[in-house]
Amino acid sequence: MAPKVLISDELSEAAVQIFKDRGIDVDFQPNLGKDKEKLLEIIGNYDGLAIRSATKATEKIIAAATNLKVIGRAGIGVDNVDIPAASKKGIIVMNTPFGNSITTAEHAISLMMAVARQIPEANASTHAGKWEKSRFMGVELTAKTLGVIGAGNIGSIVIDRALGLRMKVVAYDPFLSEDRATELGVEKVELDDLLARADFITMHVPLTEQTKNILSRDNIAKLKQGVRIVNCARGGLVDEEALADALKAGHVAGAAFDVFAVEPATDSPLFNLPNVVVTPHLGAATTEAQENVALQVAEQMSDYLLTGAVSNALNMPSVTAEEAKIMGPWIKLSGHLGNFIGQMTDEPIIAINILFDGTASEMNLKALTASSVAGIMKATNPDVNMVSAPVIAKERGVKISTTKQDQSGAFEGYIKVTVVTESRERSIAGTVFNDGKPRFIQIKGINIDAEVGENMVYTTNNDVPGIIGVLGSILGANNVNIANFTLGRAEAKGEAIALLYLDEPLPAKAIAELEGTGKFKQVKPLRFEI
Numbered sequence: 001m002a003p004k005v006l007i008s009d010e011l012s013e014a015a016v017q018i019f020k021d022r023g024i025d026v027d028f029q030p031n032l033g034k035d036k037e038k039l040l041e042i043i044g045n046y047d048g049l050a051i052r053s054a055t056k057a058t059e060k061i062i063a064a065a066t067n068l069k070v071i072g073r074a075g076i077g078v079d080n081v082d083i084p085a086a087s088k089k090g091i092i093v094m095n096t097p098f099g100n101s102i103t104t105a106e107h108a109i110s111l112m113m114a115v116a117r118q119i120p121e122a123n124a125s126t127h128a129g130k131w132e133k134s135r136f137m138g139v140e141l142t143a144k145t146l147g148v149i150g151a152g153n154i155g156s157i158v159i160d161r162a163l164g165l166r167m168k169v170v171a172y173d174p175f176l177s178e179d180r181a182t183e184l185g186v187e188k189v190e191l192d193d194l195l196a197r198a199d200f201i202t203m204h205v206p207l208t209e210q211t212k213n214i215l216s217r218d219n220i221a222k223l224k225q226g227v228r229i230v231n232c233a234r235g236g237l238v239d240e241e242a243l244a245d246a247l248k249a250g251h252v253a254g255a256a257f258d259v260f261a262v263e264p265a266t267d268s269p270l271f272n273l274p275n276v277v278v279t280p281h282l283g284a285a286t287t288e289a290q291e292n293v294a295l296q297v298a299e300q301m302s303d304y305l306l307t308g309a310v311s312n313a314l315n316m317p318s319v320t321a322e323e324a325k326i327m328g329p330w331i332k333l334s335g336h337l338g339n340f341i342g343q344m345t346d347e348p349i350i351a352i353n354i355l356f357d358g359t360a361s362e363m364n365l366k367a368l369t370a371s372s373v374a375g376i377m378k379a380t381n382p383d384v385n386m387v388s389a390p391v392i393a394k395e396r397g398v399k400i401s402t403t404k405q406d407q408s409g410a411f412e413g414y415i416k417v418t419v420v421t422e423s424r425e426r427s428i429a430g431t432v433f434n435d436g437k438p439r440f441i442q443i444k445g446i447n448i449d450a451e452v453g454e455n456m457v458y459t460t461n462n463d464v465p466g467i468i469g470v471l472g473s474i475l476g477a478n479n480v481n482i483a484n485f486t487l488g489r490a491e492a493k494g495e496a497i498a499l500l501y502l503d504e505p506l507p508a509k510a511i512a513e514l515e516g517t518g519k520f521k522q523v524k525p526l527r528f529e530i
Contacts, residue, residue: 002023002024002025003024003025003047003048003069003305003306004024004025004026004027004045004046004047004048005019005024005025005026005027005046005047005048005049005050005301005305006027006029006032006042006043006045006046006048006049006050007026007027007028007029007030007050007051008029008030008032008033008039008049008050008051008054008055009030009032009033009050009051009052009053009054009055009074010030010052010054011028011030011050011052011074011294011297011298012290012291012294012295014291014294014295015050015074015294015295015297015298016028016298018295018298018299018302019298019301019302022302022306023306024048024302024305024306027046032055033051033052033054033055033056034054036056036061039055039061040060040061040064043061043064043065043068044064044065044066044067044068045067046065046067046068047067047068047069047070047305048068048069048070048071048072048301048304048305049065049068049070049071049072050072050074050297050298050301051071051072051073051074051080051081052073052074052075053075053077053080054080055080056080057071057080057081057082057086058082058085059082059085062082062085062086062089062091063085063089065089065091068089068091069090069091069092069304069305070091070092070093070094070301070304070305071086071091071092071093071094072094072095072297072298072300072301073093073094073095073096073297074096074099074290074293074294074296074297075095075096075099075100075284075293076095076096076097076099076100076383077095077383078093078095078314081093083314083315086315087315087316092304092310092313092315092316093313093314093315094297094300094301094304094310094311094312094313094314095297095312095314095383095385096292096293096296096297096300096312097153097312097383097384097385097388098153098388098391099289099292099293099296100283100284100286100289100292100293101153101154101157102157102288102289103283103284103285103286103288103289104154104232104283104284104289105154105155105157105158105161105204106161106286107232107258107279107282107283108154108158108202108204108230108232108258108283109158109161109162109165111230111232111256111257111258111277111279112141112146112200112202112228112230112256113141114256114277115228115230115254115255115256115275115276115277116138116139116140116141116200116228116254117136117138117139118136118138118254118275119277120277121136121274121275122135122136139199139253141162141165141166141167141200142165142166142167143166143167143168144167144168144199144200145167145168145169145170145197145198145199145200146162146167146168146169146170146198146199146200146201146202147169147170147171147172147194147195147197147198147200147201147202148162148169148170148171148172148173148186148201148202148204149171149172149173149191149194149201149202149203149204149205149214150172150173150203150204150205150233151171151173151176151180151181151184151186151204151396152173152204152205152381152392152395152396153392153395154204154233155171155173155202155204155205156184156395158202158204159171159184159185159186160184163185167200168187169184169185169186169187170186170187170188170189170193170194170197170198171184171186171187171188171189171194172188172189172190172191172193172194173188173205173348173396174346174347174348174380175348175349175377175380175396175398176188176348176396176397177348177349177350177396177397177398178348178422179397180395180396180397183397188348191214191219192222195219195222195223195224196222196223196224197224198223198224198227199224199226199227199228200227200228200229200230201215201223201227201228201229201230202229202230202231202232203215203230203231203232203233203234203237203238204232204233205233205234205237205380205381206233206234206380206381206382206383207233207234207235207236207237208379208380208381208382210379210380211234211237211380212236212237213236213237213238213239214237214238215229215237215238215239215242215243216239216242217239217242217245220239220242220243220246220251220252221246221251223246223251223252225251226252226253227252227253228252228253228254228255228256229243229252229254229255229256230255230256230257231255231256231257231258231259232258232259232283233259234259235259235260235261235262235263235265236261238257240260240261240268240269240270241269243255243269243270244269244270244273247270247273247274247275247276248273253275254275254276254277255270255273255275255276255277256276256277256278257270257276257277257278257279258278258279258280258281258282258283259281259283260281263281264280265278265280296312300312312385312388313385313386314385326363327363327364327367327368329432329436329437329438330360330363330368330415330432331367331368331371332371332438333415333430333431333432333438333439334368334369334371334372334375334415334417335371335372335374335375335378335529336375336430336438336440336452336528337372337375337415337416337417337428337429337430337440338371338372338373338374338375338376338377338378338417339375339376339378339379339528339529340375340428340440340458340526340528341375341376341417341419341426341427341428342375342376342377342378342379342380343379343524343526343527344426344458344524344526345376345379345419345421345426347421347422347423348396348421348422349376349393349396349398349419349420349421350397350398350399350420350421350422351398351399351400351401351419351420352372352373352376352393352398352399352400352401352417352418352419352420353400353401353402353403353417353418353419353420354368354369354372354400354401354402354403354415354416354417354418355402355403355405355415355416355417355418355429356368356402356403356404356405356413356415357405357406357407357408357409357411357413357414357415357416358405358406358407358408358411358412358413358414359407359412359413360413360414360415360431361404361405361406361413365402365404367386368415369390369400369402370386370389370390371386372415372417373386373389373390373393373400374386374388374389376389376417376419377389377392377393411431411441412431413431413432414429414430414431414441415429415430415431416428416429416442417429426444427442427443427444427445428440428442428443428444429441429442429443430442430452437451437452438452439451439452440452440486440499443458443488443497443499444497445490446488446489446490446495446496446497447488448486448487448488448497448499449486450484450486450499450501451484451501452501452528452530453483453484453501453502453528453530454527454528454529454530455501455502455503455504455505455506455525455526455527456499456500456501456502456525456526456527456528457499457500457502457506457523457524457525457526458497458498458499458500458522458523458524458526459471459497459498459500459514459520459522459523459524460495460496460497460520460521460522461495461496461497461498461519461520461521462493462494462495462496462521463489463491463492463493463494463495463496464493464519466519467496467498467519468485468487468498470514470517470519471485471498471500471514474510474513474514474517475500475502475506475510477510477513478506478507478509478510478513480502480503480504480506480507480510481502481503481504482500482501482502482503483501483502483503484500484501485498485500485501486498486499486500505525505527506525511523511525
C-alpha cells in the first residue's frame with residue numbers, strides 16, 4: 001500500500017505533484033491546519049504530515065497520529081511542532097533550513113534602504129497629496145559602515161550584498177574565524193567595537209540565552225549617534241522599549257523591524273514612531289522561497305517514506321534503520337560531548353578534532369561526527385541539525401578532522417572531541433555503558449565518571465580542602481538538589497574539576513555566590529537535551 005501524506009497548509013502545487021509522481025497518496029487540504037478538531041480526528045490515517053506555520057503539531061495531535069512516521073516543515077522554524085513528543089513516538093521531524101536564506105537577506109537589505117531614505121513615510125505623505133520634499137532627507141549607503149551581528153548562512157548573503165553596495169562591513173560572530181572573515185571580505189570585531197562604529201546594524205542570529213536582548217538598553221547606549229537598526233532575524237534580540245526611547249531621544253536615527261518579541265504584533269513600543277519601518281514577518285515571503293521550501297520538503301519526505309533516507313531531520317541522525325538500533329546511544333553521546341564544548345566556548349573555533357576509539361571507530365563516523373558538530377553549534381544556534389551543522393561549520397572556516405584507533409584502554413570504545421581556538425584547546429571524552437547511558441569519562445585530560453543530566457554545573461578550582469563543602473552548602477542554601485557529584489584532579493594540589501548533575505537549573509544567585517567565594521576559577525551552568 002502506498003504511503004499517505006496529508007498536506008494541511010498552503011503548499012505549492014508543484015510539491016503536491018512531486019508526491020504523486022513518486023507514488024505517494026496525497027490528501028491536499030490547505031486550510032485544515034486551522035481546524036484543530038478535524039485534524040485531530042483524521043491525523044491517524046496518514047504516514048506523513050507536510051505543514052507550514054499554520055498547522056500546530058501539538059502533543060495532543062501527535063498522540064492521535066497512530067501511523068505518522070514523518071512531519072515535514074516547509075521552512076526553518078519548528079516552533080509549531082512538539083519535537084520531544086514526536087521523538088518519543090518515533091516520528092521524524094524535518095525542516096528545510098536553507099530554502100529562504102536569499103529571500104530573508106534581501107528583505108534585510110530592502111528594509112535598510114527603506115529606513116535610510118524614509119521611503120514608507122514619504123510614500124504615505126505623497127499619497128496624501130502633500131509634497132514634503134524637504135522633510136525627508138535621507139542618507140546614502142555607500143561608504144557607510146554596516147555592522148552584521150551573525151555571519152552565518154543569511155548573514156553572509158547580507159554581507160555579500162552590502163559589499164556590492166560599496167558599504168564597509170564589520171561583523172560580530174563568536175564562531176567566525178579570521179580565515180572565513182577574510183573570505184567574506186569583512187573585518188571581524190568584538191560586539192562593543194561594532195556598536196561604536198556601525199552606521200547601520202543588521203542581526204542574523206537565532207534567539208538563544210546568549211543572544212536575547214543582545215541590543216539591550218545598555219548596549220543601545222553604546223551605539224554610534226545616528227545609527228539605524230534592522231532586525232529580520234528573531235523577535236527578542238532587541239529591547240524594543242529601550243530602542244523606542246533611543247529613537248525618541250534622537251540617539252538612534254531609524255529602525256526597520258520584520259520580527260517582534262510578541263507575534264502577531266498588534267502593539268509595540270516601535271509602532272507609530274517616525275522613521276520606523278515595520279513589516280509583518282515577511283522575511284521568507286517570496287514566491288521563490290515558498291516554492292523552494294515546498295519542493296524541498298516534498299522530496300525529503302518522499303525519500304524517507306519510500307527508501308528510508310533521512311535528510312534535514314531535527315531529531316534523528318542520517319543513518320540507516322539497522323545502524324540506528326546500535327548507534328542511538330553513541331549518537332546521543334556525541335551530541336552531549338559537542339554540546340558541552342559548545343557551551344564552554346565563547347571564541348571563534350578554528351578546528352574540531354574527533355577521536356574514535358575501539359567499537360566507536362567501527363560505526364557510522366559521518367553520523368557521529370555530525371552529531372558532535374551539531375552539539376557544538378546548538379549552543380548558539382538551536383535551529384541547527386546534524387545535516388546543516390557540518391555545512392555551517394564549513395561556511396565559517398572550521399576544519400573538521402577525525403581519527404580512528406583500536407581499543408586503547410579500559411573501555412571497549414570511546415569518543416573524544418577536541419576544539420581548537422586561537423588561544424586554547426578544549427577536550428572532553430565519553431563512552432556508553434552497558435545500560436545504554438552516555439557518560440563523560442575525561443575533561444581536559446582529567447579522568448572522571450559522570451552521568452549526563454539535563455541540568456549540570458561545571459567548576460574548576462585549585463585542589464584544596466573545603467570545595468565540596470562550599471558547593472554543597474551554597475546549593476543547599478539556594479534549594480538546589482544535587483543528583484550526582486563527580487570530582488577529578490590532575491594531581492594532588494593541582495588543578496581540579498567538579499561536574500554536578502542537578503535536579504533543577506542553577507539560579508543566578510547561586511552562581512554569584514560561588515564566584516564570590518574566590519575559590520573557583522570557573523563556574524559554568526550547563527544544559528543538555530536528554
